[in-house]
Amino acid sequence: MTKLNTYRSGPDERGHFGIYGGRFVAETLMPLILEVEKAYREARADPAFEGEMRQQLKQYVGRPNPLYYAERLTEHLGGAKIYFKREELNHTGAHKINNCIGQILLARRMGKTRIIAETGAGQHGVATATVCALYNMPCVIYMGETDIARQAPNVFRMKLLGAEVRAVTSGAKTLKDAMNEALRDWVTNVADTFYIIGTAAGPHPYPTIVRDFQSVIGDEVRTQMQELEGRLPDSLVACVGGGSNAIGLFHPFLDEPTVQMIGVEAAGRGIEKGPLDHAASINGGRPGVLHGNRTYLLQDEDGQILEGHSISAGLDYPGIGPEHSWLHDVGRVEYASATDQDALDAFQLCARTEGIIPALESAHGLAEVIKRAPKLPKDHLMVLCLSGRGDKDIFSVAKHLGVEL
Amino acid sequence: MSADPLSSGRIARRFAALKAEGRAGLITFVTAGDPDPATSRAVLHGLPAAGADLIELGMPFTDPMADGPAIQASSLRALHAGMTVRKTLELVRGFREGDADTPIILMGYYNPIYAYGVDRFLADARDAGVDGLIVVDLPPEEDEELCIPAVKAGVSFVRLTTPTTDETRMPVVMKNTSGFVYYVSIAGITGTASAANTAIDAAVERLKRHTDLPVAVGFGIKTPAQAADVARIADAAVVGSAIVTRLADGLDGSGTVRPGTVEDVLGFVRELAEGVRAARG
Incomplete structure (x- = not known):
């Protein structure tokens, strides 16, 4: 690249x-x-x-929210030192x-x-x-x-x-x-x-x-990590639907070559199953024009827009922000994906180890953290954007787990 | 203008003929493939005899952001029946075999064209007998995408102007437009409100100060009387949603076309044409 x-x-x-x-x-x-x-x-x-x-x-939103060391999750995964950027603590419960x-x-x-x-x-x-x-x-x-x-x-x-x-x-x-x-x-x-x-x-x-209004996320992480660890983070992870929490976290760090960034798309029932079964525009779509911008889209051969699927209604959009498309093409940000099941597993693990019920959207980012952290050294500083709280999701999670509420 | 290869094309010839007749034209919109290929073909082929002077043929798209419920529904019916860009061009080719003179303008959104490939689309469209394009989501700011290649390929690029296009913006909008100018008479979506005649009058007059091209007026024209009112002011009146609605009215609960629907749609077009033709009489 x-x-x-x-x-x-x-x-x-x-x-x-x-x-x-x-x-x-x-x-x-x-x-x-x-x-x-x-x-x-x-x-x-x-x-x-x-x-x-x-x-x-x-005064109203309650910023800055904490950059929180997820100690039990870190111990559980046994690798990278994991921090959560607590956007879920904002007023209204999300970024x-x-x-x-x-x-x-x-x-x-x-x-x-x-x-x-x-x-x-x-x-x-x-x-x-x-x-x-x-x-x-x-x-x-x-x-x-x-x-x-x-x-x-x-x-x-x-x-x-x-x-x-x-x-x-x-x-x-x-x-x-x-x-x-x-x-x-x-x-x-x-x-x-x-x-x-x-x-x-x-x-x-x-x-x-x-992006500019959401960059407060990354700006705060930068300052807070400096205070907590005296240096920059090594990697940043965020879920991506349209991609506003991810671009807000990433943008202030884009010119820091040592900081690795991973956006996590919704793979739904699996990208390999075809574009009706996921919402991963970059990993499973191609460039097109919709809603005022050119970007990666889920579409058929004839340029008709397809309905994506994700367990998370917030990631269920057939496009992605144009800056993410560009950051993907130039290779600055890596775009991974997590399935519905990955997200459900991460959702439950987070609740049990940290006492935090994350939004299903954020659980997609967490699923990637769970995959990567065990393979990384203990001095690797990894930040997950915990973009929202999961109260809104308990009904759909219960349904997927076969629990009657 | 004489150096412009487009000025000798079907659109220019048709507007010149209308001018010679001393009347405005009727431009009819139907969606390609709505509600099924055979019905769509029958309507399209019948339009010139029913009095359509120019034809706008909608290229169906899943997400028609500037269209009201009638045209949205028609797009989905067409897509459901398997319509594609390639089949739309075939429909035009079939029409051209029987009609060498009625201009056809494809109207739609950019993504299906982009997916088809701009250069290939322009070559195939021209070859099929398409005269012009109206692409709703390509403002002058994006002219390099399709407008400039289209004009180079000999396909007119008809621009929409709206009540929000102000005096400073007008030259920007007119710069690369060709064929005719389409005045969208309301700030809104297709098939909803209708503009007052006085407002249309003033807008057409303003447009005429900025261009020598013919001016067509559309959005919100639903009846022969409204079409006649516009025909007294503009060079052409565009009717879309009302025709598409007439077609939809001919479908039964399962979406099948009832007998007589094509005749009914063409009968409505004939009434519109009579209104337009009598307007300046």
Whole structure:
């Protein structure tokens, strides 16, 4: 692979990470996309914007969250020294809120008065509904009918927070269709509406915006590891659906050649079973264009988008953020995968050894840690992004374990 | 314009003929392969005689982000019946055997074209008798992807302009557009709201200051009377969702086409055409 001087300079001014990214949207949205880009640039240069964001991340979200030494798991695996970045301790129980705080401040700055968002598992929907309650803005969440049925607690949470949850009945009725429907809403309500995209994908500048707002994860890890161990970590592991927690953890370290990074895709029932049985866009898909960007996608020969499968509704998306596609192609980040069963095993092990019930999404990352750590020396510092807590998943896990609740 | 190979093509000839007749054109949209290959072929072949002056043929896609429920459903019906890019091009080739003059514009989303391969797609499309492309998710910012190669290959790239395309952006949008300009009369998706005639009037006038190309207006035109209203203002009226809905109405509960559906759809197109033709009379 070609060695680059920096892996942190992207995207270019047209939103490209290598051949990935871009702005593949209808003309109706283009002027607005350009306006978002301009407003974002100005916001980042404004100390008042940064100040308010930092304040909210501290007082409302509860940052910084700990970088926690998982001692019992480390002993159990008998190799690398394992740390968890505790994103699950954030308000709302996942990393999603980091991005939502940033984007709603941007929306307010742009004078927008209505918020829309898409959600799959419901975590991003809950985080969006939360910040909308906080800032008293009307909020419409698009969610596939299939997901509404399997994520009932989060649907209720969103409603409690004052959001309107609109069931999406088009297409396969899951996350990708929710995103289509949110884009349709946005095209229809361009003047007053801001679309809070939840993952590091979509048209430029969204992949950059989400990455930047999530980079607080990696920035904190860097500082905390310095305090705890006096040096950089050796490896970073995170699950990847669209890839927002992973890019947030990785990005601050991309130019540190000694830091190895592994993104973990959802292999579902097994990548070898074909694209309807997994959600591993990089390991089991190929480049294409969807939802405003070019990236690795699950698709058939004719370029029709396929529905992925994963036990985790948050990883169940047929695409991945464009920067991940590029980091894969240039070889800077390794993209592994974990099956539903790997994730279930990791989920249970984590609960028993650390007293932490992780989100099924995060359990995919943990499954990779379980595979790697035993083969590594004891002075190898490995960080897992524990992106969310698993309370929302106990029903589906119970079902898979054959337990009646 | 005279050096442009596209200016002598079917689209230019058809708009020149319409101008000579002193009337606007009717552009009809149907989805290729909807609801099944045979019905789709029968509708397509019948459109010119029913009064369609130009034809937009939808290339079905699983995720049509700019389309409303009617066209989404038509895409899924077509895909379910096995439609592909290759079969869409075959459909055009079959049409061309019996009609050398009616322009065909393929309308769709980029990914199926990208998956097929841009160069191969353009060569095959041209060869099949395709005159132009409308690709919803390729704004001018992505012109290098398909627009510029298409124009080089002799296939027009018809651009959408919208109520949100402001004065500063207009030249950007017009720069590489060819064939005609498609004015999307509402900020929204296909087949939903309709724009006020006064708003369309002002928009067409504004567009005419920026281009010499014909201006077609679409989105939200559902009746012969609405088509006639647009035909008084623009060079062509585009009707899509209303035709596709008429076709869907001809399906029974199991998705099978009831007898007489093709005739009914073409009868509706005839009413639209009569509206358009009488508009300036």
